[in-house]
Amino acid sequence: xxxSTSTDCEGERSQQFLTTFPDTSNQTTQTLLGDKEVHRxxxxxxxxxxxxxxAAPGTAASPNPLSPPPHTSALxxxxxxxxxxxxxxxxEPATAxxxxxxxxxASALHRNRGAEYQKVGEEGVCKMHRFSLYETVNWFYLVGAxxxxxxFRILKIDRTADSGDLVVVEDEIVYTRKEMNQLxxxxxxxxxxxxxxxxxxxxxxxxxxxxxxxxxxMLVITKRSQVAMIGGHYVYQIDGTExxxxxxxxxxxxxxRVPEEARFVSTxxxxxxxxxxxxxxxxxxTRSLQLNMIRERNTLGQGLLRKNxxxxxxxxxxxxxxxxxxxKALQNVYDWCLPIIHGFFxxxxxxxxxxxxxxxxxxxxxxxxAGARFLKRGANDLGFVANDVETEQIVSEGVTTSxxxxxxxxxxxxxxxxYVQHRGSIPLHWTQDNSGVTPKPDIELNLVDPFFSAAxxxxxxxxxxxxxxxxxxxxxxxxxxxxxxxxLLHEYTNAITxxxxxxxxxxxxxxxxxxxxxxxxxxxxxxxxxLEAHARDIVGQTGFFRxxxxxxxxSSIQNGVARTNCIDCLDRTNAAQFIIGKCALGHQLQALGxxxxxxxEFETDVVNVLSHMYHAHGDMIAIQYGGSHLVNTMAxxxxxxxxxxxxxxxxxxxxRYYNNxxxxxxxxxxxxxxxxxxxxxxxxxxxxxxxxxxYLHHADPRAWSQRRRKNYIKWFDPSHLEQxxxxxxxxxxxxxxxxxxxxxxEYWLEYYRPTNLSAFPKILSYKVNSARKYPTxxxxxxxxxxxxxxxxxxxxxxxxxxxxxPETDVSSLITSNPESLEKSSLPSEKxxxxxxxxxxxxxxxxxxxxxxxxxxxxxxxxxxxPEKPLKDKSAATQWTLNQFVANSLNPxxxxxxxxxxxxxxxxxxxxxxxxxxxxxxxxxxxxxYIQSNSPDAAAQMLSTEDDIADFEEFVNVGDDxxxxxxxxxxxxxxxxxxxxxxxxxLFKQQRADL
Numbered sequence: 001x002x003x004s005t006s007t008d009c010e011g012e013r014s015q016q017f018l019t020t021f022p023d024t025s026n027q028t029t030q031t032l033l034g035d036k037e038v039h040r041x042x043x044x045x046x047x048x049x050x051x052x053x054x055a056a057p058g059t060a061a062s063p064n065p066l067s068p069p070p071h072t073s074a075l076x077x078x079x080x081x082x083x084x085x086x087x088x089x090x091x092e093p094a095t096a097x098x099x100x101x102x103x104x105x106a107s108a109l110h111r112n113r114g115a116e117y118q119k120v121g122e123e124g125v126c127k128m129h130r131f132s133l134y135e136t137v138n139w140f141y142l143v144g145a146x147x148x149x150x151x152f153r154i155l156k157i158d159r160t161a162d163s164g165d166l167v168v169v170e171d172e173i174v175y176t177r178k179e180m181n182q183l184x185x186x187x188x189x190x191x192x193x194x195x196x197x198x199x200x201x202x203x204x205x206x207x208x209x210x211x212x213x214x215x216x217x218m219l220v221i222t223k224r225s226q227v228a229m230i231g232g233h234y235v236y237q238i239d240g241t242e243x244x245x246x247x248x249x250x251x252x253x254x255x256x257r258v259p260e261e262a263r264f265v266s267t268x269x270x271x272x273x274x275x276x277x278x279x280x281x282x283x284x285x286t287r288s289l290q291l292n293m294i295r296e297r298n299t300l301g302q303g304l305l306r307k308n309x310x311x312x313x314x315x316x317x318x319x320x321x322x323x324x325x326x327x328k329a330l331q332n333v334y335d336w337c338l339p340i341i342h343g344f345f346x347x348x349x350x351x352x353x354x355x356x357x358x359x360x361x362x363x364x365x366x367x368x369x370a371g372a373r374f375l376k377r378g379a380n381d382l383g384f385v386a387n388d389v390e391t392e393q394i395v396s397e398g399v400t401t402s403x404x405x406x407x408x409x410x411x412x413x414x415x416x417x418x419y420v421q422h423r424g425s426i427p428l429h430w431t432q433d434n435s436g437v438t439p440k441p442d443i444e445l446n447l448v449d450p451f452f453s454a455a456x457x458x459x460x461x462x463x464x465x466x467x468x469x470x471x472x473x474x475x476x477x478x479x480x481x482x483x484x485x486x487x488l489l490h491e492y493t494n495a496i497t498x499x500x501x502x503x504x505x506x507x508x509x510x511x512x513x514x515x516x517x518x519x520x521x522x523x524x525x526x527x528x529x530x531l532e533a534h535a536r537d538i539v540g541q542t543g544f545f546r547x548x549x550x551x552x553x554x555s556s557i558q559n560g561v562a563r564t565n566c567i568d569c570l571d572r573t574n575a576a577q578f579i580i581g582k583c584a585l586g587h588q589l590q591a592l593g594x595x596x597x598x599x600x601e602f603e604t605d606v607v608n609v610l611s612h613m614y615h616a617h618g619d620m621i622a623i624q625y626g627g628s629h630l631v632n633t634m635a636x637x638x639x640x641x642x643x644x645x646x647x648x649x650x651x652x653x654x655x656r657y658y659n660n661x662x663x664x665x666x667x668x669x670x671x672x673x674x675x676x677x678x679x680x681x682x683x684x685x686x687x688x689x690x691x692x693x694x695y696l697h698h699a700d701p702r703a704w705s706q707r708r709r710k711n712y713i714k715w716f717d718p719s720h721l722e723q724x725x726x727x728x729x730x731x732x733x734x735x736x737x738x739x740x741x742x743x744x745x746e747y748w749l750e751y752y753r754p755t756n757l758s759a760f761p762k763i764l765s766y767k768v769n770s771a772r773k774y775p776t777x778x779x780x781x782x783x784x785x786x787x788x789x790x791x792x793x794x795x796x797x798x799x800x801x802x803x804x805x806p807e808t809d810v811s812s813l814i815t816s817n818p819e820s821l822e823k824s825s826l827p828s829e830k831x832x833x834x835x836x837x838x839x840x841x842x843x844x845x846x847x848x849x850x851x852x853x854x855x856x857x858x859x860x861x862x863x864x865x866p867e868k869p870l871k872d873k874s875a876a877t878q879w880t881l882n883q884f885v886a887n888s889l890n891p892x893x894x895x896x897x898x899x900x901x902x903x904x905x906x907x908x909x910x911x912x913x914x915x916x917x918x919x920x921x922x923x924x925x926x927x928x929y930i931q932s933n934s935p936d937a938a939a940q941m942l943s944t945e946d947d948i949a950d951f952e953e954f955v956n957v958g959d960d961x962x963x964x965x966x967x968x969x970x971x972x973x974x975x976x977x978x979x980x981x982x983x984x985x986l987f988k989q990q991r992a993d994l
Contacts, residue, residue: 094223094239096202099132099143099152101181127281127746128153128335133200133220133244134184135159136191140200140218140246143180144336147281147749152180155336159248163214166246168329170336201242205279205338208322212264213680215247219322221338223274226764228347228360230394231403231416232747233283234764235345241273260686264673267687271670276620277318279340282746286316286341286364288392289418290545290558293403294727296411300744303733316364316390318342321676341365343389344620346613349398349768350606352594357606358768359585360394361613363621367675369697372664373568373626373656374434374441378425380698383457385424387569387625391617393581394418395588398765402747405549410744412729414553417591419544419584420466421577422561423569426476426488427458428495439657443484443567445491452495456715459499459509463720466561469506471538472496473576474513475566485567489513502713507721510541516572520637527637531576535583538562544584546591549729556591557724570625571632574618578634581614582607602638627659628652672696 128144135141140157152175158167175183188197203220210217223240243265278285284292314320317339327333343363350357366388369380376386397415405412429447462470474492476485496511503509512534519525541560548555562580566572585606586598600607611634619629631652669687672678677696678687690696732739742748760766893901943951953971968974 094225096130096132096204096222098199098202099145099180099184101184129204129281129750131203131205131220133203134187134197135200136187136197137194137248141184141187141197142206142336143184147746147753148755150177150755151175152177153335154180154183155330157218157246159246161215161246164211166209166211166216166325166329168326170330170332172332200244203242204236205281206326206336207241207273207319207340208337209246209325210268210322210674211325211680213258213261215245216325217265218244218246219319220244221279227278227345229751229764229768230283230289230360231413232401232745232751233280234750235278235280235283235285237345238277238279238340239274243268260680263686263688264680267666267669268673269670270666271674276344276624277340277342278345279338281338282750285345285362286314286339288390288420288545289394289416289547290420293411293416293545293547294724296403297727297729300410300732300736301727301730303736314339315366315368315384315388316341318365318367318675320367321674324676342367342624344617346616347768348609348613349765350609352589352606355594356398357589357592357594358394358396358398359606359610359613360392360396361581361610361617362392362394363617364390364392365621365624366390370675371668371671371693371697372660374432374660375664375668375693376425376697377432378430379427379454379458381454382699383427383454383461385427385458387621388424389422389569389621391421391423391577391581392418393421393584393588395585395592397592397594401751402741402745403547404741404745405553408741409549409729410731410741412547412549412553414546414548414555415592416547417544417588418558419539419581419588420558420561421580422462422466422563423565423573423577424458424563425569426474426492426565426567427455428452428488428491429454430488434660439653440484443487445487448491451712452498453710453712455495456499456710456712460716460720462561462563463716467559467724468721469508469510469541469560471510471541471560471562472512473534473538473562473564474511475516475564475572475576476513477517477567478513478515479518488567499715502715504721516566516576516637520632520639527639528579531579532583534576535580538580539583539587544587544591546588548726550726551729555726557726559724568626570618570622571630574614574621574630575632575634575637578611578614578618582610585610622656626656627664628655631656668693 127146129147130145130149132143132145133140134143138158138160140159142155142157144153144155145151153173154171154175156169156171158169161167184197191197201220201222203222204224205221207219207221210219220242221238221240222242223238224236225239226234227237228235287295317323319337319340323333323337323339326337330336341364343365345360345362347358347360350359366384368382368384369376369386369388371386373387379385395417399415400406400413403411403413403416405414428445429449430443430445432441432443434441459470474489476489476492478486478489480486493511493513496509500508500511514530514534516527516531519530520527542562543556543558543560545558546554546556564573564576564580582600583598586595586600589595589600589606590598615630615633618633622628622630629652631649636649672693673687677693678690680686731737732744736743748754950972964974964977969978
């Protein structure tokens with residue numbers, strides 16, 4: 001193809017996007033975005049069409065966009081690529097950069113009828129990672145770019161559509177940078193009379209569309225941060241969002257004057273989307289690793305290619321309500337919109353026997369029957385429970401990056417393992433009324449169902465999601481003075497007993513009830529030992545997932561799940577889940593060949609890291625559901641918590657009580673609005689006017705009363721109880737047989753970024769948390785207190801980066817010169833978590849010999865002079881540690897300390913004993929003190945008659961001192977008793993109503 005043909009092709013592709021609207025004068029038909037042909041009137045067959053733009057009615061006609069656009073100052077100049085700053089924290093900035101536009105060449109837009117264009121899906125996956133939103137008077141243009149910033153697509157949104165309508169036009173053509181630049185310039189030229197094409201914002205993705213009382217809004221991601229990497233696919237946390245109104249300026253001003261619309265927007269803002277919401281462009285984080293691997297291998301075995309991820313009715317997709325309008329208006333909705341999860345995501349690397357292990361903990365909160373603590377309890381009539389959270393623990397070895405094994409064998413990497421747990425409220429109809437001021441309201445069973453329909457639906461859903469068996473670990477209290485939790489214990493036990501009657505042998509629900517709270521307060525019960533016994537039984541029953549091809553590497557499947565609950569599913573549940581995760585971790589490490597058996601002990605690096613991850617996991621779940629951090633942590637149940645933890649527990653309890661009493665209702669309204677539980681309709685009450693949201697979370701009786709009811713005996717689906725197995729490894733078939741790996745998975749481009757210049761310290765996998773962040777003190781055999789953490793990177797590597805002289809010996813690092821200490825501490829900014837053991841555990845180190853006695857008459861030579869304070873807190877902390885180590889191994893004293901010591905050792909040791917009443921010959925300080933007392937001072941020490949009377953009153957005690965008579969009431973000793981009688985005492989008890 002010569003240059004003219006290429007230019008004509010680009011002009012044709014740009015021309016296809018520009019839309020001509022119906023005109024009654026020449027019967028011009030509308031050209032939709034991405035059509036192969038441009039329909040014209042009969043008089044325009046042999047000439048390029050006079051394209052119309054989306055200019056407002058009544059404005060002057062725009063010049064022909066096919067003509068060379070004039071070079072005006074209104075168009076932004078060509079921008080040069082911007083390299084990342086060396087001081088930035090990440091490989092990518094938190095805020096997205098916009099599309100770099102430049103003016104088109106004079107002969108850029110010409111039409112070529114015979115051109116063929118690349119469409120979405122013709123050359124593998126084309127996933128967009130960055131978006132730029134442009135606006136004209138009547139349209140929004142969303143330009144998406146791939147991870148390499150080389151392929152582009154465009155979406156068109158109408159701003160003048162009727163209220164309640166979402167008009168979106170999708171272009172399936174994939175453009176190059178030059179073609180997209182020419183297309184945007186043509187749109188800009190056609191709208192010069194109304195302000196041209198302006199950049200609205202840059203985003204990392206679209207969360208969907210939402211409507212309240214008028215027009216639609218578009219919710220976009222403005223800031224993000226990397227939190228994990230799984231199989232070469234990055235996972236991001238949302239750090240900032242923006243709600244954009246899809247209307248014109250005049251319509252927006254009218255909508256802002258509607259008080260209901262403004263209040264809906266304010267209510268939605270109560271949901272903080274910048275905390276604990278996560279997404280990924282190329283990995284389905286809404287499902288577990290086991291489900292993803294099984295689905296991918298089944299798809300390849302059928303000779304199919306799954307281009308788009310299927311999130312239909314996913315219970316963990318929190319923006320499902322926002323994606324519904326997009327799914328009706330777009331053909332490839334997940335190419336433009338990103339599904340998100342709500343919960344927790346953490347990843348860390350640790351070195352075990354020189355092998356790097358990655359541990360990832362994921363918590364997925366269900367969007368069904370979601371809400372705050374006292375406002376959402378138990379289960380609804382569809383079987384969905386409150387505080388339903390799926391926790392996944394992925395353990396992998398960093399030998400290879402992707403999910404694929406050598407060969408290549410797609411999705412058969414044997415270094416990936418996972419284990420899934422579940423927590424959720426007790427699946428019964430029960431509530432707690434927190435309208436009063438009681439921290440622990442009474443528990444009420446609202447509905448006594450002899451067939452336990454809600455529990456049956458819930459466990460059938462668990463069988464469908466995880467298989468059989470289901471191991472239920474119930475940790476509620478069994479013995480109480482006033483029955484509260486024990487009411488649910490007996491009802492829950494009866495429910496499990498009833499449901500197990502119909503289940504076949506080997507598939508029954510395994511139920512274990514244990515009062516963990518009472519055991520933790522008892523001195524003769526081992527809480528951790530009991531939990532570990534349950535954990536070994538659970539993991540042995542359910543198994544765990546390990547990927548493989550069943551030829552060279554044996555794979556395994558997790559069948560069943562552990563369902564843990566207490567009354568809130570927070571403190572006790574999180575401690576139990578940690579112990580189960582610790583047991584599963586041993587099996588996962590053994591499967592990877594890291595350890596010889598499946599046991600991992602406490603006070604080891606890997607368990608210490610896992611403990612901190614589950615503690616952060618529990619804190620985040622507790623904040624989302626209860627409003628505060630965990631009250632009882634793992635240290636509480638291990639009985640190793642410090643005395644200061646009591647005050648912390650009191651503060652967290654008060655925070656939880658305050659949030660539950662005053663803030664949870666606003667948060668619940670935001671949940672109901674964002675999740676689509678409430679949608680505005682004419683004639684219905686507003687969200688804030690509802691006395692209760694019960695009918696928003698329960699099915700309409702008119703909808704299910706006419707349907708055939710489920711069998712009370714055969715309450716489960718037998719297909720859900722079938723044993724699950726790993727599909728056999730089968731390569732691509734048919735037309736997909738000769739395709740490269742990047743045709744199925746773009747992990748290489750996403751992870752390695754071959755066209756970008758990246759520094760290792762900015763890559764997530766390089767700087768991910770390590771065990772050095774979580775030190776555990778323990779005593780070594782020689783008595784030196786060390787930190788049981790991995791060996792840090794030698795400081796000489798960092799010193800060479802800073803053009804400093806490398807030092808390999810601890811004795812050379814520990815010096816009395818503060819300048820050298822300060823220099824040696826600066827590179828530690830990139831090595832967080834340095835501790836004393838980093839110095840003491842360096843290989844081949846020798847301590848300096850003890851300093852020889854020096855002449856005290858001479859001033860010390862290495863007296864450390866005050867230095868200027870370091871600006872960076874981490875550098876200041878490292879400087880303090882270095883100074884402490886240096887002073888400990890090479891102590892020095894200042895002149896004042898030396899003089900004090902000399903005065904002490906020169907004190908006479910042969911002082912004479914006092915054997916007479918005569919004054920000593922010399923005038924001592926003590927003698928001066930004795931002689932300083934004057935007669936006036938001694939006279940002031942005499943007692944008055946009132947003092948003597950008071951003393952006699954306290955000394956004289958009657959025969960029956962415990963009986964208070966009327967004569968004793970006016971006495972001073974009974975002052976507190978008189979206040980108690982008057983009701984002024986803080987500790988006076990109120991009379992109980994019997």
